[in-house]
Amino acid sequence: GQNIDQPTEMTATEGAIVQINCTYQTSGFNGLFWYQQHAGEAPTFLSYNVLDGLEEKGRFSSFLSRSKGYSYLLLKELQMKDSASYLCAVSLSGGSYIPTFGRGTSLIVHP
Amino acid sequence: SQTIHQWPATLVQPVGSPLSLECTVEGTSNPNLYWYRQAAGRGLQLLFYSVGIGQISSEVPQNLSASRPQDRQFILSSKKLLLSDSGFYLCAWETGGDYGYTFGSGTRLTVV
Numbered sequence: 537g538q539n540i541d542q543p544t545e546m547t548a549t550e551g552a553i554v555q556i557n558c559t560y561q562t563s564g565f566n567g568l569f570w571y572q573q574h575a576g577e578a579p580t581f582l583s584y585n586v587l588d589g590l591e592e593k594g595r596f597s598s599f600l601s602r603s604k605g606y607s608y609l610l611l612k613e614l615q616m617k618d619s620a621s622y623l624c625a626v627s628l629s630g631g632s633y634i635p636t637f638g639r640g641t642s643l644i645v646h647p
Numbered sequence: 648s649q650t651i652h653q654w655p656a657t658l659v660q661p662v663g664s665p666l667s668l669e670c671t672v673e674g675t676s677n678p679n680l681y682w683y684r685q686a687a688g689r690g691l692q693l694l695f696y697s698v699g700i701g702q703i704s705s706e707v708p709q710n711l712s713a714s715r716p717q718d719r720q721f722i723l724s725s726k727k728l729l730l731s732d733s734g735f736y737l738c739a740w741e742t743g744g745d746y747g748y749t750f751g752s753g754t755r756l757t758v759v
Contacts, residue, residue: 540690569747569748571747576753576755577752577753578737578750578751578752578753579691579737579750580750581742581747581748581749584747623690623691625691634681634693634696635747635748636693637683637690637691637692638690639688639689639690640690
């Protein structure tokens, strides 16, 4: 089966940096998504990593290590509005690229 | 522009009643469409996906069904709702490229 693990909850201070980890064991791998989901709302796309390494998009960066089955989302200069759930999702190879989601990490940013 | 619409936003239904949730996309043709469910404290669970009119793939055996009567319309249905069907239902469209999947605004279903 597919297994995607993320911490359930994290807290951080406004202005700080936080790293949200995701590990996966899947039968096949094509790429890894990160989504942000505010309470009661739909997920919104943040990043998609296919190759190893770090990809930066403004305050958010995403890292992937395919050999280790590991990814992280790095959020810099945290703002209160970054309080949300962050979903890690793996796109499998073998004909179906439909993402399989982890349970998400609830990030709470406090003043 | 390309958009995805989903309705209703919230729904409270009694056990045993039928269900119909609708999702439509605009600004694209022949999209791959998906229905996900998110139960409280759990991740997004893929329910159905469709690559074209009349083509439905089911991922999880359950009390639900899906249909794709038109190219840009995807419907989630049930003949008799169960309490366990409560959750947040999301329709998604495979945007492709570097943009992944775009989700509709979701339907919060409470079965009472």
